[in-house]
Amino acid sequence: MSDFSTPEYKFSPKGIVLGAQMLFVAFGALVLVPLLTGLNPNVALFTAGVGTLLFQLITRGKVPVFLASSFAFIAPIIYGTQTWGLPGTLCGLAAAGVLYILLSLVVRWGGAKILTRVLPPVVTGPVIMVIGLILAPVAVNLALGKTGDGAKALYPQDIALIVSLASLAITILVSLLGRGWLKLIPILIGIGCGYVISLAFGIVDFGGLAKAPWLAWPKFVLPQWNLEAIIYIVPIAIAPAIEHVGDVLAIGGITGKDYVKDPGIKNTMLGDGLATSLASFLGGPPNTTYSEVTGAVALTKAFNPAIMTWAAIAAVALAFVGKLGAFLLTIPAPVMGGIMVLLFGAIMVVGINILVRAGQDLMHPRNLAIVALIVIFGTGGMALPIGQFKLAGIGLAGVLGVFLNLVLPGRKDAELVVPVESEEEAISERVLMD
Numbered sequence: 001m002s003d004f005s006t007p008e009y010k011f012s013p014k015g016i017v018l019g020a021q022m023l024f025v026a027f028g029a030l031v032l033v034p035l036l037t038g039l040n041p042n043v044a045l046f047t048a049g050v051g052t053l054l055f056q057l058i059t060r061g062k063v064p065v066f067l068a069s070s071f072a073f074i075a076p077i078i079y080g081t082q083t084w085g086l087p088g089t090l091c092g093l094a095a096a097g098v099l100y101i102l103l104s105l106v107v108r109w110g111g112a113k114i115l116t117r118v119l120p121p122v123v124t125g126p127v128i129m130v131i132g133l134i135l136a137p138v139a140v141n142l143a144l145g146k147t148g149d150g151a152k153a154l155y156p157q158d159i160a161l162i163v164s165l166a167s168l169a170i171t172i173l174v175s176l177l178g179r180g181w182l183k184l185i186p187i188l189i190g191i192g193c194g195y196v197i198s199l200a201f202g203i204v205d206f207g208g209l210a211k212a213p214w215l216a217w218p219k220f221v222l223p224q225w226n227l228e229a230i231i232y233i234v235p236i237a238i239a240p241a242i243e244h245v246g247d248v249l250a251i252g253g254i255t256g257k258d259y260v261k262d263p264g265i266k267n268t269m270l271g272d273g274l275a276t277s278l279a280s281f282l283g284g285p286p287n288t289t290y291s292e293v294t295g296a297v298a299l300t301k302a303f304n305p306a307i308m309t310w311a312a313i314a315a316v317a318l319a320f321v322g323k324l325g326a327f328l329l330t331i332p333a334p335v336m337g338g339i340m341v342l343l344f345g346a347i348m349v350v351g352i353n354i355l356v357r358a359g360q361d362l363m364h365p366r367n368l369a370i371v372a373l374i375v376i377f378g379t380g381g382m383a384l385p386i387g388q389f390k391l392a393g394i395g396l397a398g399v400l401g402v403f404l405n406l407v408l409p410g411r412k413d414a415e416l417v418v419p420v421e422s423e424e425e426a427i428s429e430r431v432l433m434d
Contacts, residue, residue: 012374018302019310023318025181025296026068026311027190031328032343033069033285036138036336037077040283042119042218042325044069044319047284049315051275052308055287058271059263064297064305065251066312067275070288071347072128072240075135075394076233077285078148086283088226090154094280100238100244100273108266112245113267114236119242121358123401125351126371127239130397131379132348139344142337159201160334167194167338184295189340193334203334215324221283227248228389235391235398239351244269247289254298366410374401 020033034044048068055067073093080089106114140148171190174182198204240328248268252259259268276286291410297303318324360367383390391399405411
């Protein structure tokens with residue numbers, strides 16, 4: 001029987017409050033992706049809420065997770081909007097969701113272990129490292145008060161450094177010293193403190209906020225067919241796809257239920273894929289399961305998936321508050337830059353940690369070749385022509401990693417096991433990757 005039949009699914013104050021708390025935990029990371037990539041934060045809120053509801057429908061309301069903006073796609077969104085425009089980029093992002101759907105069919109046919117045979121840690125680890133490394137210049141430029149490409153100065157550098165480094169320091173301190181709920185929202189607190197400092201320096205522009213209506217329909221954008229964007233973006237979904245398995249195992253370890261069997265990886269990945277494609281069809285960022293919310297589930301012992309229904313409904317409701325989106329757009333670039341320095345570095349560390357926990361000898365010639373080529377091709381600017389298009393960056397890294405793993409001799413199939421030493425480690429390992 002679905003967990004939706006429990007009393008907390010009813011219109012109870014407890015369920016509503018817990019759902020609002022879950023959204024509060026996810027809020028900082030949820031809106032950070034659209035703010036960094038130029039997408040509309042109100043649309044991101046709407047697609048996170050609707051995507052979570054769709055995920056619950058596909059998984060029959062059995063898994064207490066919240067889906068929202070994925071950090072893994074920040075680099076391709078930034079590159080794509082500069083190269084093909086937003087509609088063309090959304091086509092590639094929607095196709096990434098289709099890849100998840102295809103992988104769910106593969107799992108349905110061959111079992112969950114087939115994913116780690118094709119996508120072992122020696123592939124996914126370095127691909128995730130590339131995601132963090134390739135974004136490093138964007139973070140530094142914003143922290144210095146420039147545009148993401150460094151072409152134009154937006155703020156005085158001395159003021160920008162004070163704001164960005166203060167935001168960075170506060171985020172780190174909260175993540176290290178925070179207790180309870182504070183430890184789950186370091187990004188949100190860092191942005192808030194950085195915003196206050198920006199107000200003191202007078203670098204916050206409220207012009208757009210004054211003109212924005214209180215209630216407004218989210219500014220949805222439809223995708224346009226773009227094959228080049230598909231070729232570039234789809235391979236990037238390789239790493240988040242295998243990380244999805246780790247997320248499902250982590251929440252299962254916290255609740256004491258085996259979600260790999262029921263509702264099954266085939267259904268959780270299908271739900272994630274459909275949510276991602278739906279978000280992209282409306283102009284939002286791809287979705288992923290949020291470890292911050294998983295941490296909140298562990299902290300509150302609120303294991304009922306119905307609570308995520310209230311979080312999703314709250315996200316959809318906030319999407320129609322025009323003033324909220326306009327307010328978020330007033331956050332100065334140096335604040336975001338300070339957070340990004342830590343965030344993108346953390347993404348790289350997640351990739352390293354995947355390799356470390358796999359326990360494989362990276363100096364073995366096979367592993368050395370795979371990891372070295374993925375990182376250097378991905379970050380060094382290598383591009384391979386495919387007809388009129390080219391495969392480069394993170395996409396090239398993902399395709400190359402899968403290819404090398406399948407063709408190089410000496411492959412040992414990885415087991416579908418994600419070591420979990422403690423609940424705290426399980427919920428914190430990917431809190432900055434989502």
